[in-house]
Amino acid sequence: SEKLLEVQNLKTYFTMHGYTVRAVDGVDFHVNRGETLGIVGESGCGKSQTSMSIMRLVPDPPGKIVDGKVLFRGQNLLQLREQEMRQIRGNDISMIFQEPMTSLNPVYTIGYQISEVLMLHRDMGKKEALAESARLLAEVGISDPAARVHEYPFQLSGGLRQRVMIAMAMACEPALMIADEPTTALDVTIQAQILRLMRRLKHERDTAIMFITHDLAVIANFSERVMVMYAGVVVETTTVQNIFKRAMHPYTQGLLGSVPVLGESKFHADGTRRLLQTIPGTLPDPKRPPSGCRFADRCPRAMPKCFQNEPALMYRENGHQVRCFLYGDEIRSTGESDE
Numbered sequence: 291s292e293k294l295l296e297v298q299n300l301k302t303y304f305t306m307h308g309y310t311v312r313a314v315d316g317v318d319f320h321v322n323r324g325e326t327l328g329i330v331g332e333s334g335c336g337k338s339q340t341s342m343s344i345m346r347l348v349p350d351p352p353g354k355i356v357d358g359k360v361l362f363r364g365q366n367l368l369q370l371r372e373q374e375m376r377q378i379r380g381n382d383i384s385m386i387f388q389e390p391m392t393s394l395n396p397v398y399t400i401g402y403q404i405s406e407v408l409m410l411h412r413d414m415g416k417k418e419a420l421a422e423s424a425r426l427l428a429e430v431g432i433s434d435p436a437a438r439v440h441e442y443p444f445q446l447s448g449g450l451r452q453r454v455m456i457a458m459a460m461a462c463e464p465a466l467m468i469a470d471e472p473t474t475a476l477d478v479t480i481q482a483q484i485l486r487l488m489r490r491l492k493h494e495r496d497t498a499i500m501f502i503t504h505d506l507a508v509i510a511n512f513s514e515r516v517m518v519m520y521a522g523v524v525v526e527t528t529t530v531q532n533i534f535k536r537a538m539h540p541y542t543q544g545l546l547g548s549v550p551v552l553g554e555s556k557f558h559a560d561g562t563r564r565l566l567q568t569i570p571g572t573l574p575d576p577k578r579p580p581s582g583c584r585f586a587d588r589c590p591r592a593m594p595k596c597f598q599n600e601p602a603l604m605y606r607e608n609g610h611q612v613r614c615f616l617y618g619d620e621i622r623s624t625g626e627s628d629e
């Protein structure tokens with residue numbers, strides 16, 4: 291299959307109060323045309339900053355993309371002028387965030403905002419764009435779309451706003467959609483509906499999706515491949531079947547192995563899903579990443595050598611990539627791509 295997006299040795303650092311935080315610290319992965327890649331990891335592991343870097347939306351300062359390549363259809367997005375990048379953002383890659391209220395403009399109607407995208411990127415006239423906006427709202431399952439186009443974001447529920455965001459993201463018919471925890475803030479019923487909707491759009495439009503979440507269960511039925519991030523690096527990438535049947539990295543095994551304590555609900559009182567995993571310990575201090583494996587402090591299988599050197603991300607079997615000394619001795623070389 292053809293690579294649509296290829297990220298090589300991406301490094302995005304933040305400098306604040308004299309400290310440098312290596313939020314993304316040498317990340318390598320690709321997304322194939324029409325494929326869904328799930329990106330999993332705890333909050334703070336660098337998954338959001340990876341997508342912000344791809345979109346070149348990292349606030350600079352304090353953030354800076356210090357190294358790497360983001361190849362989209364073979365073109366390095368990091369070398370484009372801002373104006374060219376805006377074209378890519380509107381036409382080719384779109385992004386859906388967790389809280390749609392921050393990405394929708396409160397002072398314009400829903401129809402106006404979707405129409406803007408259509409007029410700008412699909413060269414439509416005002417009337418045609420408004421009609422197409424209503425059609426898109428219907429497509430994302432919003433009833434009475436002809437009336438809804440005249441409503442403002444605050445008049446809609448969280449679930450409806452998220453659908454509007456998806457309609458807006460689909461309006462430019464992107465080849466790649468980056469969805470960053472798009473359902474986390476929603477209750478489980480709405481969450482399931484949104485996931486069904488995205489799956490349908492993906493099949494109908496052949497849109498590739500990067501789906502970012504802290505919840506492995508969400509992507510179980512949704513992604514073709516899964517990438518697991520920990521402390522700014524990729525620790526494992528494989529097919530969704532492999533992740534659930536034979537996860538290799540101890541961190542991934544920890545994510546999968548922990549189930550809710552008996553009698554405890556899988557959901558919070560407000561209906562959001564609880565984190566399933568409870569791996570003892572916390573992410574390492576990003577200001578001072580350890581010299582060895584970044585998971586060593588929490589790893590039940592850590593060996594003395596794990597505290598000395600950082601393992602390289604290596605292909606093992608069936609395209610299964612893993613960064614762990616349990617499967618080989620290769621050490622990560624600094625300053626270059628692992629592949």
Ligand code: SF4
Pocket residue numbers: 539540541583584585586587589590591592593596601613614615616
């Ligand atoms: Fe655990 Fe060592 Fe593998 Fe790191 S390299 S995950 S510490 S076994």
Ligand code: MG
Pocket residue numbers: 333334337338470471
């Ligand atoms: Mg995030």
